[in-house]
Amino acid sequence: MLKDLDRPDFFGNPSSGHSEGRAARAALEEARLICTEALGADEGTIYFTSGATEANAIILFSMLYGHAAGVKQGLITTAVEHPSITKNCAPLEHMGIPVHYVDVDRFGGAVPDALEKALHKHTDATMLALMYVNNETGAISDLPSLIKTARQRDGKPLHIHSDMVQALGKIPFALRDMDIDSAAFSAHKIGGPRGIGILYLRKPVQTLYRGGGQEGGMRPGTENTPGACHFAKAIRLRTEAQTKSLQEAAANMAYLIEALREMKRCTIIPECRQAVDERYSPYILQAAFRDVPGEIMVRALDDLGFAVSTGSACSTGSKKRPVLNAIGISDALAFTAVRISFGWTTKLDDINALVDAVRRILSKF
Numbered sequence: 001m002l003k004d005l006d007r008p009d010f011f012g013n014p015s016s017g018h019s020e021g022r023a024a025r026a027a028l029e030e031a032r033l034i035c036t037e038a039l040g041a042d043e044g045t046i047y048f049t050s051g052a053t054e055a056n057a058i059i060l061f062s063m064l065y066g067h068a069a070g071v072k073q074g075l076i077t078t079a080v081e082h083p084s085i086t087k088n089c090a091p092l093e094h095m096g097i098p099v100h101y102v103d104v105d106r107f108g109g110a111v112p113d114a115l116e117k118a119l120h121k122h123t124d125a126t127m128l129a130l131m132y133v134n135n136e137t138g139a140i141s142d143l144p145s146l147i148k149t150a151r152q153r154d155g156k157p158l159h160i161h162s163d164m165v166q167a168l169g170k171i172p173f174a175l176r177d178m179d180i181d182s183a184a185f186s187a188h189k190i191g192g193p194r195g196i197g198i199l200y201l202r203k204p205v206q207t208l209y210r211g212g213g214q215e216g217g218m219r220p221g222t223e224n225t226p227g228a229c230h231f232a233k234a235i236r237l238r239t240e241a242q243t244k245s246l247q248e249a250a251a252n253m254a255y256l257i258e259a260l261r262e263m264k265r266c267t268i269i270p271e272c273r274q275a276v277d278e279r280y281s282p283y284i285l286q287a288a289f290r291d292v293p294g295e296i297m298v299r300a301l302d303d304l305g306f307a308v309s310t311g312s313a314c315s316t317g318s319k320k321r322p323v324l325n326a327i328g329i330s331d332a333l334a335f336t337a338v339r340i341s342f343g344w345t346t347k348l349d350d351i352n353a354l355v356d357a358v359r360r361i362l363s364k365f
């Protein structure tokens, strides 16, 4: 990214007709094409946004358009979604759109029977929002079968949206093989820059806000050409290497889980997670350490050079762990839980060093 900073095609406004603008437009469209291919999407379905939060918000609030026109709307979702979905449910309800929550099981995914019931009970629901990979527990939802269930509902057409941030570059998929209407992605989870994301839209929707009509009107505002080009670079690198990285991460995660299970004071969350377990992303682990509050563990590990967190960075400051509660974890256990995540450069040596660090911290508490 640093090497690219003085690229001449990064300076023009892609919507301007002069040569600098045309160069920027060419760079932006090339980035879009690379992202379209890497996501396995069809041409004309990729819109750049400022991140996944904005992509999620654009789609959720698009319901208000129909609502204002008198067409009944409703959202079905789960309590384990990222805050950029769950926190937008209150304003939606405030504006008159009912939100219904489908139960999740102890593995962390939506329960298919519960989804079926919710779909039949709330026949006015027009949107279903289900994340693919959970950012706190790593749970991979059985999206294909949940989508199949949802599509079998008679009546109102259902818009199916998925927050796929934690799947990108980690769990292989092709959007054109998934029967979804929209999805959200973020560059900074795959080594790209912060402040750029993607909204995938199988077909354009009526969005709530207007501007200069950029991004087909789906996300007006001057485009972030450098961000899009660097997202494209990251998406290509990460998706090309994802199968090999996934195998490495799975071996590393199995090793970490086994090492942590040997510590009497450690609880893997959820406890049913196995060392080798395809229901979870091998890049994310939630674990609790008895008698050590999660925030203390985060700070103690930070002092030893490890960056872990409690919950998602987007809910820093909140002591609540709604995602853990939703999968049946008590407040007391959740209080001592931390999220450990791997990058594609994480090696076995890093994991051994982490395990040693945790042992040292536990010996002091």
Ligand code: PLP
Pocket (backbone or CB within 6 Å): 050, 051, 052, 053, 054, 082, 084, 131, 133, 134, 135, 163, 165, 166, 185, 186, 187, 188, 195, 196, 197, 312, 313, 314
């Ligand atoms: N959704 C999930 C699952 C995430 O993990 C994140 C990032 O933390 C987001 C959405 C928000 O993405 P962004 O930071 O690009 O707005």
